[in-house]
Amino acid sequence: MAGPPVVIWEQEVEGLLHYRELVPRLEEALGKFSRRDSAEVIQPVRTTLTLQKHHGFLGLMPTYMENDGVLCTKFVCFYKREDGSSLPAVQATLVLLDPEYGNVKAVMDGELITGMRTAAVSAISAKLLMRPEAEVLAILGTGKQALSHYNAFTEMFSFKEVRVWSRTRQKAESFCRSVSGPVTVCVSVQEAVRGADAIVTVTRCTEPVLFGQWVKPGAHVAAVGACRPDWRELDDVLMKEAVVYADSREGAMAESGDVILSGAEVFAELGEVINGTNTAHREKTTVFKSLGMGVEDAVSAQLVFDQWKAKTSQP
Numbered sequence: 001m002a003g004p005p006v007v008i009w010e011q012e013v014e015g016l017l018h019y020r021e022l023v024p025r026l027e028e029a030l031g032k033f034s035r036r037d038s039a040e041v042i043q044p045v046r047t048t049l050t051l052q053k054h055h056g057f058l059g060l061m062p063t064y065m066e067n068d069g070v071l072c073t074k075f076v077c078f079y080k081r082e083d084g085s086s087l088p089a090v091q092a093t094l095v096l097l098d099p100e101y102g103n104v105k106a107v108m109d110g111e112l113i114t115g116m117r118t119a120a121v122s123a124i125s126a127k128l129l130m131r132p133e134a135e136v137l138a139i140l141g142t143g144k145q146a147l148s149h150y151n152a153f154t155e156m157f158s159f160k161e162v163r164v165w166s167r168t169r170q171k172a173e174s175f176c177r178s179v180s181g182p183v184t185v186c187v188s189v190q191e192a193v194r195g196a197d198a199i200v201t202v203t204r205c206t207e208p209v210l211f212g213q214w215v216k217p218g219a220h221v222a223a224v225g226a227c228r229p230d231w232r233e234l235d236d237v238l239m240k241e242a243v244v245y246a247d248s249r250e251g252a253m254a255e256s257g258d259v260i261l262s263g264a265e266v267f268a269e270l271g272e273v274i275n276g277t278n279t280a281h282r283e284k285t286t287v288f289k290s291l292g293m294g295v296e297d298a299v300s301a302q303l304v305f306d307q308w309k310a311k312t313s314q315p
């Protein structure tokens with residue numbers, strides 16, 4: 001009989017998960033996902049239940065990687081919170097199972113994993129689609145994803161300037177105090193993105209906040225918020241002028257208001273670029289529409305579990 005699951009909570013995850021190991025695992029996973037080989041990855045589009053009373057959603061994200069022996073599911077609740085609310089925008093728990101016996105091996109806090117894997121995938125999109133000479137990064141939003149994106153992007157690239165915008169100056173200043181490097185606070189989105197080579201949108205907004213007319217031609221945009229079919233972060237002009245990439249075509253067509261409502265075509269998945277079956281148009285304005293995928297959580301959870309086992313089996 002299998003033993004009880006181990007519980008690995010946020011502080012422990014923090015000591016076990018690092019971008020230098022996470023990024024290559026995610027690149028491999030994105031490539032596997034885009035091959036649509038059921039022995040490599042089975043991952044349906046997220047099932048989402050509406051929590052009407054609380055203006056939120058429960059997303060169920062199961063994934064099976066037969067060749068790798070990884071079976072995982074994430075439960076993620078996310079909310080349309082009013083600004084100023086002290087309640088979290090996203091809460092997640094990961095469950096790692098043994099695919100042969102069916103028992104739960106580990107239960108993990110999913111908040112840090114969600115923050116880090118999402119930022120790592122955005123950074124992979126920049127590695128593939130941003131111009132190599134990029135100097136200026138703009139981050140719109142100052143919450144949890146803003147922090148993980150700041151950390152991942154500054155670890156992986158050498159920007160000369162990082163700018164941040166929030167609806168209130170106070171939040172932007174508090175964000176600056178929470179990071180370990182230099183950041184310029186901007187009072188408007190327009191000021192933040194003017195001339196920027198890379199733009200990350202990590203807001204909870206449901207209407208466009210980034211407009212194509214402000215974006216420098218050839219810039220790369222990683223669009224992370226607006227993960228509902230009627231929510232937007234980007235306007236039609238940007239969506240139609242840019243070459244649009246997604247983590248999953250099916251996910252984007254089911255969940256992304258920016259894709260669905262603009263009528264923009266998803267040109268390629270990041271995994272197709274990684275596999276060499278589609279082109280990285282670095283010379284053009286590019287948008288990576290991130291929705292988040294179960295396979296990203298599965299490889300991240302397996303990595304945390306492997307590291308935890310290595311640490312706990314040491315004499």
Ligand SMILES: NC(=O)C1=CN([C@@H]2O[C@H](COP(=O)(O)OP(=O)(O)OC[C@H]3O[C@@H](n4cnc5c(N)ncnc54)[C@H](O)[C@@H]3O)[C@@H](O)[C@H]2O)C=CC1
Nearest residue numbers: 089141142143144145202203204205224225226290291292
């Ligand atoms: N693509 C993916 O895989 C994932 C996407 N998300 C999404 O990313 C977004 C950010 O998530 P967190 O950083 O965890 O949330 P958070 O609540 O920590 O931060 C949200 C930020 O958006 C700002 N904001 C709220 N309403 C706004 C509005 N109307 N206009 C402009 N800014 C506004 C807040 O001031 C805050 O700076 C959310 O939409 C979330 O659902 C979160 C996790 C994974």
Ligand SMILES: O=C(O)C1=NCCCC1
Nearest residue numbers: 076078114227291292293
């Ligand atoms: O993939 C995830 O995790 C999420 N995606 C969209 C909204 C919140 C969480």
